[in-house]
Amino acid sequence: MHQFTNDCEAFVEYLQIEKNVSPYTVKYYLKDLETFFDFLAKEGINDLSEVDQRVVRLYLTLLYDKQLSRRSVSRKISTLRSFYKFLEREDHVASNPIMHISLPKTSKPIPGFLYMEELEKLFDVSDLNDPVGQRNQALLETLYATGMRVSECQGLSLSDIDFSIGTVFVKGKGRKERYIPFGSFAERALRAYIDEGRNNLLEKAKVESGSIFLNARGSPLTTRGMRLILNKMVEKAALTIHVHPHKLRHTFATHMLNEGADLRTVQELLGHESLTSTQIYTHVTKDHLRDVYMNSHPRANDP
Structure with missing residues (x-):
C-alpha cells in the first residue's frame, strides 16, 4: 500500500458521488494514478505537494520513452490534472502543477457509420x-x-x-x-x-x-x-x-x-x-x- 492511499480513496469517492463517473472510468483513473505513484516512488518523492512542473515533465518523458500513444499520454495527464484539481480544492496541495502542462494533440479517428x-x-x-x-x-x-x-x-x-x-x-x-x-x-x-x-x-x-x-x-x-x-x-x-x-x-x-x-x-x-x-x-x-x-x-x- 502506497503512502498516497488516503488521497486516492478520497478522490475516488469524489468521482463516484460528485462527478457520477462510471466504474469503468474509475478503473482507468486508478490505473493511471498507480503508474504515477510508482514513478514518484522511484524518484523518492513522498509528498504530493513536492510535485512541480519539472517532475511532471520528467514523467511525460518517461511515458514517451515507453512509446505510449498520444491518446494514452493525454488520458494519463488528464487524470493527473483532475486529481490535483481535487487535491487543491481540499487544500492538500497549494497549487496544481498539471494546470499549465499542455496535452499532446491526438488525431481523432473518423467514426465509422453504416450506409x-x-x-x-x-x-x-x-x-x-x-x-x-x-x-x-x-x-x-x-x-x-x-x-x-x-x-x-x-x-x-x-x-x-x-x-x-x-x-x-x-x-x-x-x-x-x-x-x-x-x-x-x-x-x-x-x-x-x-x-x-x-x-x-x-x-x-x-x-x-x-x-x-x-x-x-x-x-x-x-x-x-x-x-x-x-x-x-x-x-x-x-x-x-x-x-x-x-x-x-x-x-x-x-x-x-x-x-x-x-x-x-x-x-x-x-x-x-x-x-x-x-x-x-x-x-x-x-x-x-x-x-x-x-x-x-x-x-x-x-x-
Whole structure:
C-alpha cells in the first residue's frame, strides 16, 4: 500500500458521488494514478505537494520513452490534472502543477457509420411475429432513431417513453438528462414490442421489471446482451461489417448532418457537452457535401 492511499480513496469517492463517473472510468483513473505513484516512488518523492512542473515533465518523458500513444499520454495527464484539481480544492496541495502542462494533440479517428443500404438489411432480419424478434427490431430502431449511447438505452424504463409527443427521456453521463424525439418507424417497433413481445418475455421472469428491453428470461437486458443481439442480426443479414451500438450512434449523427441538420441540434441530441465532440462528424459528411456539390452546381464540372 502506497503512502498516497488516503488521497486516492478520497478522490475516488469524489468521482463516484460528485462527478457520477462510471466504474469503468474509475478503473482507468486508478490505473493511471498507480503508474504515477510508482514513478514518484522511484524518484523518492513522498509528498504530493513536492510535485512541480519539472517532475511532471520528467514523467511525460518517461511515458514517451515507453512509446505510449498520444491518446494514452493525454488520458494519463488528464487524470493527473483532475486529481490535483481535487487535491487543491481540499487544500492538500497549494497549487496544481498539471494546470499549465499542455496535452499532446491526438488525431481523432473518423467514426465509422453504416450506409442506408446496410441499415435496410438489418431492419429486415427480425421475425416481427416473435417476441425476441420484436424486441430486436425495437432495439435497433431505438438506437438508430435517437443516437443514444448503449448505456443510456440499457437504462430506459417504460415511464421514459412518451408516445403522445414522440419523445424519450434519457439519463446521460454525469447525471445530464435530455429528451430525444423519435419517428414513426421507432414508434411502431416500440409499440409492437411493448404491447406484445415484452409481455411474453416478462412472463418468464419471477419479478416485475420496469426496464424496456428484456432478455429471453424476462430480466433487464445488459449492454453486453445488446451488443450480442446486434452481432447476431449482422450475421442473419449476411453482412461482412462489424456493427456495435456506438456505430449506430455514429450513423445517426452522420445521417442527420448529411440531411441538413445543424451541428448544434445534433450536439444536443447526442448529449455532447462540447461542440468539439460533435464536430468530428463533419469530417464524415464532407465527402457527401462534395458529392452533392459536384452533382448539383452548374459550373462544378466541364460539359
